Amino acid sequence: MWKGSKIMAKSVTLEVVTPSKLFYKGEIELVIVRTLMGDEGFMANHAWACKLLDTGELWIKEAGQKEYKIAAIAGGYIDVKDDIIIFTDAAEWPYEIDLDRAKSEKERAEEWLRVRTPENTDNLEVAKAKLAIAKSLNRMQVKGGGSIQRK
Numbered sequence: 001m002w003k004g005s006k007i008m009a010k011s012v013t014l015e016v017v018t019p020s021k022l023f024y025k026g027e028i029e030l031v032i033v034r035t036l037m038g039d040e041g042f043m044a045n046h047a048w049a050c051k052l053l054d055t056g057e058l059w060i061k062e063a064g065q066k067e068y069k070i071a072a073i074a075g076g077y078i079d080v081k082d083d084i085i086i087f088t089d090a091a092e093w094p095y096e097i098d099l100d101r102a103k104s105e106k107e108r109a110e111e112w113l114r115v116r117t118p119e120n121t122d123n124l125e126v127a128k129a130k131l132a133i134a135k136s137l138n139r140m141q142v143k144g145g146g147s148i149q150r151k
Contacts, residue, residue, distance in 0.1 A: 010044035011063035013083040016073075016091055023071070023091040024060065032059035033078055033086065042080050049080040053088065055134045057146050070094060072142040074135050090135075097143040106136035 009029040016024040032041045034056025042049070053076045060069040076088030109132040116126070141147055 009063070012044035012046075014060065014086070015083070016058070016071075016086045016088065018088055018091050023088075026060075027063040028060055028084075029063050029065075030059075030061040031078075031084060031086075032057075033073070035078070042078065042084055046080050046084075050077060051080075052077050053086070055131070055138050057138065057142055058086070058091065059146070070142055070146045072097065072135075072139045074138075092139065092142070094143050094145075097139050099140060099143050102136045102139040102143070106133050106140070109133045109136070 011027040011029055014024065014026060014028045014031050015022065030041055030043050032039055034040075034054045035051045036054055037051075039056075040051070053073065055074050056072075058071040058073045060071070061067075062069065071094075072090075072092045073086070073088040074090040076086060079085045079087070109129045113126065113129050
């Protein structure tokens with residue numbers, strides 16, 4: 001679509017939903033998420049898809065904007081059809097992240113793993129501790145501006 005001498009990108013509605021709230025809703029040109037296969041981007045008219053998400057960064061390029069918004073998300077899935085919906089266990093903007101708390105949660109999970117022995121450790125509990133570490137690291141990364149500066 002042309003507007004003056006600029007080409008305007010098509011937009012699509014994005015919703016990001018957590019168990020407790022509608023985290024985000026808006027018109028976007030591009031959303032980038034961490035799927036189980038790595039970072040993937042989705043735009044208007046993308047082929048329909050439903051993909052599992054890993055804990056990672058959420059990058060949103062709103063319609064008509066140059067800068068990306070970034071958030072931390074904790075897994076879930078993305079449903080891409082005429083609109084895009086992300087369902088995630090948790091989502092936070094950088095200003096919502098308590099860096100000291102994230103560091104403390106990471107250290108607590110690492111300490112828990114250090115004192116475990118194979119005979120007294122449930123595999124599910126180990127997986128939960130490793131996930132807690134991944135979530136904390138992700139939150140710390142997003143608080144610091146993200147792993148990649150997208151502009």
